[in-house]
Amino acid sequence: MAEKPAEKPAEKPFVPFFKRTVIEPVTHEIKTLAVVGAGTMGHGIAQLIACAGLTVRLTDVDQAVLDQAVQQATASVEKLVAKGQLEGQALENLKQYLSTTTDLAAAVAGTDLVIEAVPEDMALKQAVFRQLDQHCLPQTILASNTSALSIDELAGVVSNRQRVLGLHFFNPVALMPLVEIIAGLTTPPELLDAVMDFAEGLGKTPVVAKNVPGFIVNRVARNFYGEALRMLEENVASVEVLDAIMRETAGFKMGPFELMDLIGIDVNYAVTQSVYEASFHEGRFKPHPLQRTMVENGLLGRKTGAGFYHYDG
Amino acid sequence: MMDNQIPGATTWHVACVASDKNHLDCLAEAFTHPNTRVDTFYIPDETSMPNFSGSPHKVVVEWLDGSEDMKFEGLSFMSGLMDKKTLFLSASLAFLPSELAYVLPNPAMLVGFDPIPFLFQKRTTTVAPALQTSLRTQRTLRSFFEKIEMPVHWIQETPGMVMPRIYAMLANEAAFAVQHGIATVKDIDTAMTLGTNYPMGPLAWADKVGLRVVYTILQYCWETYRDDRYRPSLLLYRLMGAGQTFYQYHRHQHEQAEAASRLSVVGSGSSDDDDL
Numbered sequence: 001m002a003e004k005p006a007e008k009p010a011e012k013p014f015v016p017f018f019k020r021t022v023i024e025p026v027t028h029e030i031k032t033l034a035v036v037g038a039g040t041m042g043h044g045i046a047q048l049i050a051c052a053g054l055t056v057r058l059t060d061v062d063q064a065v066l067d068q069a070v071q072q073a074t075a076s077v078e079k080l081v082a083k084g085q086l087e088g089q090a091l092e093n094l095k096q097y098l099s100t101t102t103d104l105a106a107a108v109a110g111t112d113l114v115i116e117a118v119p120e121d122m123a124l125k126q127a128v129f130r131q132l133d134q135h136c137l138p139q140t141i142l143a144s145n146t147s148a149l150s151i152d153e154l155a156g157v158v159s160n161r162q163r164v165l166g167l168h169f170f171n172p173v174a175l176m177p178l179v180e181i182i183a184g185l186t187t188p189p190e191l192l193d194a195v196m197d198f199a200e201g202l203g204k205t206p207v208v209a210k211n212v213p214g215f216i217v218n219r220v221a222r223n224f225y226g227e228a229l230r231m232l233e234e235n236v237a238s239v240e241v242l243d244a245i246m247r248e249t250a251g252f253k254m255g256p257f258e259l260m261d262l263i264g265i266d267v268n269y270a271v272t273q274s275v276y277e278a279s280f281h282e283g284r285f286k287p288h289p290l291q292r293t294m295v296e297n298g299l300l301g302r303k304t305g306a307g308f309y310h311y312d313g
Numbered sequence: 314m315m316d317n318q319i320p321g322a323t324t325w326h327v328a329c330v331a332s333d334k335n336h337l338d339c340l341a342e343a344f345t346h347p348n349t350r351v352d353t354f355y356i357p358d359e360t361s362m363p364n365f366s367g368s369p370h371k372v373v374v375e376w377l378d379g380s381e382d383m384k385f386e387g388l389s390f391m392s393g394l395m396d397k398k399t400l401f402l403s404a405s406l407a408f409l410p411s412e413l414a415y416v417l418p419n420p421a422m423l424v425g426f427d428p429i430p431f432l433f434q435k436r437t438t439t440v441a442p443a444l445q446t447s448l449r450t451q452r453t454l455r456s457f458f459e460k461i462e463m464p465v466h467w468i469q470e471t472p473g474m475v476m477p478r479i480y481a482m483l484a485n486e487a488a489f490a491v492q493h494g495i496a497t498v499k500d501i502d503t504a505m506t507l508g509t510n511y512p513m514g515p516l517a518w519a520d521k522v523g524l525r526v527v528y529t530i531l532q533y534c535w536e537t538y539r540d541d542r543y544r545p546s547l548l549l550y551r552l553m554g555a556g557q558t559f560y561q562y563h564r565h566q567h568e569q570a571e572a573a574s575r576l577s578v579v580g581s582g583s584s585d586d587d588d589l
Contacts, residue, residue: 207500251512
């Protein structure tokens with residue numbers, strides 16, 4: 001484009017709606033946050049944020065749960081500092097930046113980002129999102145820490161669904177480096193970018209995924225277990241040998257059966273089932289009958305002392 | 314480590330046979346040991362079969378993975394010329410040891426094995442006897458693996474063996490995810506290594522093993538079980554057809570996305586127009 005007619009005034013070219021991205025850059029500065037739900041994930045996330053030096057208000061319906069969460073977070077940070085995994089500053093940051101309240105409206109007022117971390121129950125999460133819709137600023141980003149539920153089903157209950165996304169931390173939050181950022185159908189790319197920067201600022205490695213059953217990790221990992229269960233059924237080898245093959249010939253830290261025992265046969269089965277149901281029975285995600293039989297029998301893995309292996313004590 | 318070695322007396326003469334030079338190198342490296350003497354035979358197609366008559370090899374380690382004809386004809390040709398007591402270790406990713414043993418004059422002499430660990434310089438493997446394999450063959454092979462200090466696991470034959478089939482299924486699911494725009498190649502591999510502690514992202518694994526190998530494992534499982542869960546993803550098939558890798562595709566996608574974002578930003582000036 002060497003020459004342009006000089007007399008014509010500059011006109012904005014027509015851009016179809018699906019290509020209209022950022023015209024005027026929107027800045028999403030994330031400095032003040034709230035975490036809703038002070039269970040294992042909730043207080044882990046709040047702890048991580050406070051240690052990074054950002055203001056975070058942790059809220060829960062139960063004051064006792066909040067008190068316990070602060071105790072656990074403090075103990076966890078003390079341990080990490082003692083081990084040298086966090087600097088001494090982290091403990092001061094935790095005391096300075098983490099506050100708690102049972103008043104959800106007060107907790108979320110004026111925040112840039114709210115992370116919902118209540119139990120994995122769609123009706124409960126939707127109720128929280130309706131409250132957030134009422135009490136948050138219109139530009140506050142609303143994130144759900146879910147590992148299995150649909151982000152779009154949450155976006156559907158708020159008036160501005162463009163500010164909803166998923167933020168999937170892994171347990172234990174302080175140690176697991178991965179965060180899955182989940183885009184619903186209406187989540188704009190610049191929101192993903194802002195949350196990506198935020199996650200990197202916390203020292204995590206974020207990845208972006210569309211809102212599909214299981215997102216990335218819980219979806220792609222399904223057949224690590226599913227294929228192994230089918231091989232066991234086919235009598236290819238014993239549980240011990242199949243595990244040993246995966247460890248020794250491929251370098252996995254744990255084989256599929258010892259890993260299922262660690263996760264809990266019931267938890268693993270529930271994830272497989274939910275991905276299978278949510279994908280309208282995609283054959284690749286089909287659970288194995290042995291999973292159900294083991295759950296029925298109470299063989300849930302390490303936590304019950306027996307699963308694919310026996311555990312003493 | 315090798316104190317039970319009797320010099321000279323226990324040397325196993327091994328012939329490594331492969332249709333891919335890298336595969337051949339990996340086999341040779343894995344079977345090289347003070348107790349073995351390894352000869353290598355590169356056989357790129359069925360017209361270049363060496364003459365094995367009177368060959369001194371006690372064990373043939375074979376990884377021919379061209380066409381079906383090549384595998385069966387190659388095995389039939391080699392075994393026809395060699396001593397009837399020669400042991401065959403056959404790569405059985407997309408074939409069952411039983412159907413491979415069928416073409417041998419002495420089917421009792423063949424056992425299948427998984428060659429993939431050797432590509433990653435892991436000196437261990439999984440072996441599966443055919444239905445025809447004699448107990449004597451199994452005993453001899455057990456002592457062979459002991460002599461060369463290679464730990465192995467014995468399993469019942471199954472399509473794709475154990476580890477390659479599980480990894481191929483992970484790679485296929487990851488390929489579907491890329492194909493459906495769920496996440497990028499790099500993000501999927503990052504998620505699987507950091508989120509579940511996998512030793513390697515499934516797509517990087519597929520690139521390293523070779524998409525043709527991954528595809529044939531899935532295709533063979535699909536044909537054998539007639540179960541839709543093994544259906545290879547279209548993206549895997551496309552990349553294999555183009556002779557490309559997942560990471561090449563990733564770079565290509567990334568470049569295209571950048572070009573598209575330059576297109577869609579309104580009023581950003583015309584300096585980029587020449588690139589488009």
